[in-house]
Amino acid sequence: MAHKVVIQVENLSKYYRLKTSQPNQAKAEQGLWALREVGFSLAAGEALGIVGKNGSGKSTLLKLLAKITQPTTGTIRLKGTVSALLELGTGFHQDLNGYENILLNGAILGMKPAQVKARLDEIVAFAEVASVLYEPIKHYSSGMQQRLAFAVAAHLQADIVLIDEVLAVGDWAFQQRCTQKMKAMRQEGKTLLVVSHDLALLRNNCPKAILLEAGRIQTHDTTENVIRQYLQPSSPTPSQVVALHHFARQPQVLQEIVLDTLAFSAPHYRPQDAFGLYFSLRAVADKPFEQLLLGLDVLDGYGNRLFHLSNFFVGQPTITHQANQIYGFELPQLGLKPGRYHCYLYLEANGVLQDWITENIYFDVLEGNIYGFEPANGVKGMFQPPFQFLTRVPAAVFTPSSASPNA
The missing domain is CATH 3.40.50.300 (P-loop containing nucleotide triphosphate hydrolases)
Structure with a gap:
């Protein structure tokens, strides 16, 4: 029925x-x-x-x-x-x-x-x-x-x-x-x-x-x-080089050196794909820039920060900027569920926050999963981490020294 x-x-x-901002404009x-x-x-x-x-x-x-x-x-x-x-x-x-x-x-x-x-x-x-x-x-x-x-x-x-x-x-x-x-x-x-x-x-x-x-x-x-x-990408694809000079900045930045251009490694991704985001800098002031600290935040559609990357985490806190140098973050496997994700980029130099962009940088993750499981959308959750499932675990894991911290 x-x-x-x-x-x-x-x-x-x-x-x-x-509303028009020009009161004397013709009444079109x-x-x-x-x-x-x-x-x-x-x-x-x-x-x-x-x-x-x-x-x-x-x-x-x-x-x-x-x-x-x-x-x-x-x-x-x-x-x-x-x-x-x-x-x-x-x-x-x-x-x-x-x-x-x-x-x-x-x-x-x-x-x-x-x-x-x-x-x-x-x-x-x-x-x-x-x-x-x-x-x-x-x-x-x-x-x-x-x-x-x-x-x-x-x-x-x-x-x-x-x-x-x-x-x-x-x-x-x-x-x-x-x-x-x-x-x-x-x-x-x-x-x-x-x-x-x-x-x-x-x-x-x-x-x-x-x-x-x-x-x-x-x-x-x-x-x-x-x-x-x-989730199919729309034009222009994010793999194209994007000039960042017209992007809105956070008000507290100094901008003696700025984020200049940006490119993704692919027009879109699947969870199992490698990920790359690359960018160049432009010196505005005529001075050396040392102790570069470059950061990338990846956020979901609600503004929740999923992860944060920085050169500081991998033992590179003393970078000195060289003209025409290109920087970037790479992940061997993205591991995010399908959806649209937003990026925040920030730059410190000489101990001062120089640039910080929080708008209009995004990438799309299409259907798929890192495990090759079918159907492609059958894996639930925000992240898809690599893992192993064991069928022959040594009995020693149950000894008191390896007991769960929650016990």
Whole structure:
């Protein structure tokens, strides 16, 4: 028996007018189409993932569905109540306490206070906010607010739940509870739309997904096929030499010597591939530069630092810069799960922070794993370290001298 359609989107577009910085400029209309002719439908109990780069229209789509903003053209038909987890703090009154905000959200969904109170203990326990329940929301940490927002949406009687990067805040244990609860919500007949850079989350919770590019749907298919297309590199490829002079810098840098050009060893990688990032420096001041300290941070889509590399770690803390010299970091095997990763580069010289770039340097990791395991995406986790499995371990490992430190 087919489930009833609860979300019907047809030819949905959103146009934003942009202000000109020149008041005497001719009155030519300037603006941005955040969404163009988007259409899809969802039935009760279905979950749809939404994938795309920053600025592709993902959050705009959820705001339109939540009726926070109105479409320029097109129609949205929703059957049932809607709960939205969008920007941090959305749906909460910052001067009310946690208990009052739970009642407020229930009232917005058309629930009576007695119905909300019947689920209060479950909400508070899930969000882990019992100790601050009667404190104003504005005193909550970002993690507390996000946990409470998810708990409210998951436990109250919304028919449609819109989720925008819900797992960007929260520890691993809370993320696992969210994943389990999302599966339970689908079984209860709730319909989910999920925006996330966590591709594993989408794989586990959304059978189908759409890929947005420049406000348009490029692909509407199984989540696996959509992710595969999303991870394909776009032009220009990051293996090309990139001039760094126009990249934004952190304000505290001296810039007597700067990061000048950059290149990756390949246009994209798989987990089993070797990785290389190379760069040159340009001296701005006419002076010697000694004690070069070069650093590379690799971060995931949430801004979590996965690892940090520096020449200092490998016994090279006394480098003196030579003109036309090229530097670089290499890994014999990358070992990261498929996804997009961002790089921070920094440079110290003569004991002073000279340059630090934290934007627009990224690389893509495509499907695969270092073990040759099939299917290629069958290996879970953020990292894929090389390891050995032993079948003939000496009995001496169980002697007291080799006992576990946790014993």
